[in-house]
Amino acid sequence: MVQQLSWKVGGQQGEGIESTGEIFSVALNRQGYYLYGYRHFSSRIKGGHTNNKIRVSSVPVRAISDDLDILVAFDQETIDVNYQELHEKGVIIADSKFNPTAPEDCKATLYSVAFTEIASDLGTSLMKNMVAVGASCAVLNLETKIFLNVVDEIFGRKGEQVVAKNMEAIQKGFDVMREQLGEAAETMKLDAADGKQRMFMIGNDAIALGALAGGVRFMAAYPITPASEIMEYLIKKLPKVGGTVIQTEDEIAACTMAIGSNYGGVRAFTASAGPGLSLMMESIGLSGITETPLVIVDTQRGGPSTGLPTKQEQSDMMAMIYGTHGDIPKIVMAPSTVEEAFYDAAEAFNLAEEYQCPVIFLSDLQLSLGKQTVEPLSLEKVEIRRGKLVEEELPELPAKEYFKRYEVTEDGVSPRVVPGTKNGIFHVTGVEHDETGKPSEAAPNRQKQMDKRMKKLENLRFNTPVYTDAPHEEADLLVIGINSTRGAIEEAKGRLENDGVKVNHAHIRLLHPFPADEVYDLVNSAKQVAVVENNATGQLTSIIKMNVGGAKKIKSVLKYDGNPFLPHEIYDKCKELLD
Missing domain, CATH: 3.40.50.920 (Rossmann fold)
Structure with a gap:
């Protein structure tokens, strides 16, 4: 019996590698195992080597494992690229279709299983990933029936016969692999899991869910790796609560739309990666000087320029702090777990409204796309605070006077109203302005407004910095x-x-x-x-x-x-x- 092990499946992008890992990991998650997964994939739609490494444990884990116990290979490249991670007791399960061979210095044992042939005999070669899942079950001493609910959820809409065929493919893979293992069948048997139900999600889903829980009703974004899943999640969920998502023509439009929505009183945000954030910098300055709340998610990836769009990096930190021209107050927060990503995403909107400034939610590719076990999230821990948003009736203003939207206050935060509020009319502009928003280049006024804005964050309240x-x-x-x-x-x-x-x-x-x-x-x-x-x-x-x-x-x-x-x-x- 072993407490934990690591499993990796690899092949060409577009041949079901992701779905193989998903079926394998979801079933184990439902048994109560803790999981941590990380995908290596190319920046193209189809082709190129891809793999999904999943750590399975009976105790909590938050990192990729150092080595590898089981490698499932759909092509020779998978073996050649990944075999060095395997230890001497490791196992390679490879599709016999490509006549697999192990390099001379490979420490692991190679088993050849007819993934494609078995699947074709059952009706379609597309089920080869199910055969591979079954073979993995044999190595881990898992019962194939634990996959029934997952298979039914994925293929149930196609009919009972399709579900039955896929389960048969899993069983065939199990039987063939079990026969080859012989006496070695017990070497990687996992400790029993606790059976508790936990979530299994990527960081981007947690960010999107946190935004939803935090009162967001509008998202504007342009697709970009590794942030796109946030938009894709909310495209499905926001309409159910009266919200919407707009795919914009570029990141500049996305950022300014989010500013406009927040100006109108609706919580909104955008999400992107380094290249997109570079385009947003002028707009972030607009949020700063107009004191309009704004939340931006930056999922860091390999740079510069297009760089390594599907690879891990943490190289946007300086840009997020210092990238905008001029001096504005800004909050940059950085969660370290999927749980924190959920709660911090909700909190980001509170901070943006309380301090009326841009809040940058800094993630990275590993956190955003790595899929892991998450303890149940609690909506009771999420609160919505709108700061100095004036919701009561305002007193009537003297003739030709305007609401002091940028009033100089002791804490640096001015009262804020939603456009259209009676007696709340004011100017809004990207140039320096007085307390009512009217443009002003007077030196004393400039000093007062700058001091006011920069004073905001002196007493920032942030849980566990x-x-x-x-x-x-x-x-x-x-x-x-x-x-x-x-x-x-x-x-x-x-x-x-x-x-x-x-x-x-x-x-x-x-x-x-x-x-x-x-x-x-x-x-x-x-x-x-x-x-x-x-x-x-x-x-x-x-x-x-x-x-x-x-x-x-x-x-x-x-x-x-x-x-x-x-x-x-x-x-x-x-x-x-x-x-």
Whole structure:
């Protein structure tokens, strides 16, 4: 019996690799296993190698596994590209159609199973993925009946015969593989799961659901990897609550539409990736100077330009803080788990309205597209706060006077009204203005309005700006990360602690305004600091040094080849820093 293992399926994009992983993982999730999945795919519709690696465990997991137990191969390229992840007890289950061979230095055992032939004999070669699922069941000692509900949900609308044929394909794959395994059939049997029902979702779905729970009724967006799933989710869901989604001609239109909707009193947002955010920068400035609430989701990916659109990177941090021209207040938040993505997405709209400024919700490809087990989410934890939106009747204004939309206040936040409110008329423009919005270039007015806007975030209320696991008053090492690196850091920390190293862990959840006091105390109490991030220039490292100092003891642990961190990579780099 094993507590956890990793399974990967690979082949050419467009031949059912994603659906194979989906069927396999959903069925195991419903048994109560914890899962963490990550897809490697090409930036094209069809063709090119793709794979889906899924970690299965009877205890919670938040990272991709270091090695691989089972590799399901639909072509030789899958073996050639992925075999080095397999350990000596690992298994390759390959379609006999392509006469599979294992490289000489492959440690794993290769089994050839006639995926395509068995499926064709049952009626169609399209069922080869079901044969592969059945063969995987045999290796894991799982009963094939656990897939019945999933298969019925996917194919039930096509009739009972189609469901029966797919289940037969799974059983055939199981039987053929079981016969080949012989006495080795018990080596990868999983510990029993707890049977509890949990969600299984990608971060983008959690972001979209959080936005919906947070009162969003309009989304404007242009499709872009890895953000498109947010729009696709809400296209289905928003109309059910009276909302809508508009696919715009470009990201500039998407951002300005979101600003217009928020100006009109309807909670709205847009979502994109680095290239799209670059186009939005002028509009973000418009939100800042007009003090119109705006939420933008940035799902970071490999750059610059088109770069690596389907690969992991965390290289937008500096741009999200400093990209806009001029000085405006701005909030940049960064969830580290799917659960946080849900609750933070809802909270982003509260912050945008309370502080009347742009809020950038920073994600990355691994967090946005990685599919994982999620504990049940609670709508009771979601609240809607609209800040200084004036909803009561306004007093009548003297002749030729306007509502002071940009009134200079003690906390820097002015009263806000929905256009059309009686006695609430005011000017709105992208140029500097006075308290009523009328354009003004007078130096004293400019000073007052700038001070007012920049004062807003001095007393920002943000729940848990830094997630910490810091049991040591004096640590040998502090490891700092952001977004999806959290799980890999947690595993590396555990291994270092087993080696006798005192390790604290901090994960940045509020990137701007930076939580300098909290981070300073952690840095100051550690002998050395390692900042883990997926970029080439150490952007988070630079931000920390700018805000808290400690330059001599802070070192970067970088990875920028398009792949997420594995736990052993962080462990190895930290050991090097400590030696």
